[in-house]
Amino acid sequence: MKAQMDSVRVALADIGDAVIVTDTQGRVTSLNTAAQSLTGWTQEDATGKPLSAVLPIMDEQTRLPLGDLAAKVLATDVILGSVNHTVLFARDGMEWLLNNSAVPLRKHAGEIVGVVLVFRDITEQHRTAHAVNVSEIRYRRLFETAQDGILILDADKKQILDVNPFLTEMLGYSHEEFVGKELWEIGLFSDIDTNKTAFTQLQAEGYIRYEDLPLATKDGRRIDVEFVSNVYDVDCQKIIQCNIREITARKRAENAVRDAQHRLEDRVEERTAQLAQAIASLEAEINAHKSAEAARLSLLQQLITSQEEERHRIARELHDQMGQHLAALILGLKLFKDETREESPAWARLQQLQELTDFIGKEVHHLALELRPTALDDLGLHKTLLNYVEQWSERSGVEADFHSVNLDGARLPSAIETALYRIMQEGLTNVLKHAQARRISLILQRSPNEVLAILEDDGRGFDAEAVVNSAGAAGRLGLRGMRERVALVGGMLTVESTPNSGATLYVRIPLLAKGETDGPD
Secondary structure: OOOHHHHHHHHHHOHHHHHHEEOOOOEEEEEEEHHHHHHOOOOHHHOEHHHHOOOOOOEOOOOOOOOOOOHHHHHHHEEEEEEEEEEEEOOOOOOOEEEEEEEEEEEOOEEEEEEEEEEEEEHHHHHHHHHHHHHHHHHHHHHOOOEEEEEEEOOOEEEEEEHHHHHHHOOOOOOHHHHEEHHHHHHOOOOOHHHHHHHHHHHHOEEEEEEEEEEEOOOOOOOEOOOOEEEEOOOOOEEEEEEEOOOOHHHHHHHHHHHHHHHHHHHHHHHHHHHHHHHHHHHHHHHHHHHHHHHHHHHHHHHHHHHHHHHOOOOHHHHHHHHHHHHHHHHHHHHHHOOOOOOOOOHHHHHHHHHHHHHHHHHHHHHHHHHHHOOOOOHHHHHHHHHHHHHHHHOOOOEEEEEEEOOOOOOEEEEHHHHHHHHHHHHHHHHHHHHHHOEEEEEEEOOOEEEEEEEEOOOOOHHHHHHOHHHHHHHHHHHHHHHHHHOOOOOEEEEEEEOOOOEEEEEEEOOOOOHHOOOOO
């Protein structure tokens, strides 16, 4: 008996399937290398153990124990065929899926001396089959619910194997009308010969794509589709999968967008032409305005020049002729008064006439000075403006400070000197008329690039922004005239003032070249 078991053990040692041998009591007598690896039991540990301890199995579906297979064979004296999908709990806690079979082990005389159990690990095979099944289910679900048409072809027979519901609905054919037909029998393509050529190309290259392919539906409508085909090898069979997406609405929208774009481009071109015409008209108007403004400034310059010349002429006449007449009158009154006795009533009358004539002389001199001081031409801006400020302060009773920097003994261009003199003259007149000031300060400062004049008073002030933006106020305060005078010599005038805080007048005039600042024009 032992010799027979040893020979069985040797014969089964290298079999690829796992094999366990028991005696008639259901105790393990032998297990081959594969069985040891699978169960986790060694030959030494397993020998003499009940089979149910070494091979604890259960049904995969019911998860119920299957009991001792050896005992069933010994009790029934039958061969247990393949018991599919049983679960083995290995010694290390792992679970394995098995196919099992058990047969009686007999002597030469036919007596049963044990049981041989053969079991094969199908765990990985089952996992692979399950994964394939899941993949097929997922593919079928995607195939059935895809929002693109899908058509499956036998590449060799050129027959349709399957179509999804979306394609049947898109083209109006039933599933039965598709399956088993050649692609050209359906009547989808308007140019069959061309598409047969493309089909040959697809078989050769394995891929083809049409971004805009016309197809015909069963009811004769024409639709535009995007058509993509790929060739796959499936179980030694070439399969073609065609994905078909209708783009009729998209093309219609693209055409509408393209038409709208063309209309927009036409409109833009039209509007551009109109805008160019408007710009040309505006440029012409601006040029005309500039010409008019230049003409106005030229006229204003001529007017100011003529005005200054006329002022100069009248001032000279007042100074020369009127002054001589008044001097003769004063001399005659003095001689006549000297010949008259002081007790005489005529002497007092002559005294009054002499004083009146002297006052008239002073007024004529002041008037000539206001019209055009000869000192401005002879002595320059610094001394002329200094004398004017001193006389203005004496007549008005307003305290005045005058300071100049880099101007004592230096001359500016005649036009700039005249402009600054007239602007400061007008500014002091405004102070006297409107400011109710107690003190003024006038500063002249010359730098290499400009001359700056600042007139500041401590009077009642005004809303400078409102006055500057009000045409009436500007005219009343003389700001408009001052601005125009400054503009004629390329300068800028700024007024800063708030109510009850006095006012400050800034005048900046550029000196364009050194030669222009060396003396009067």
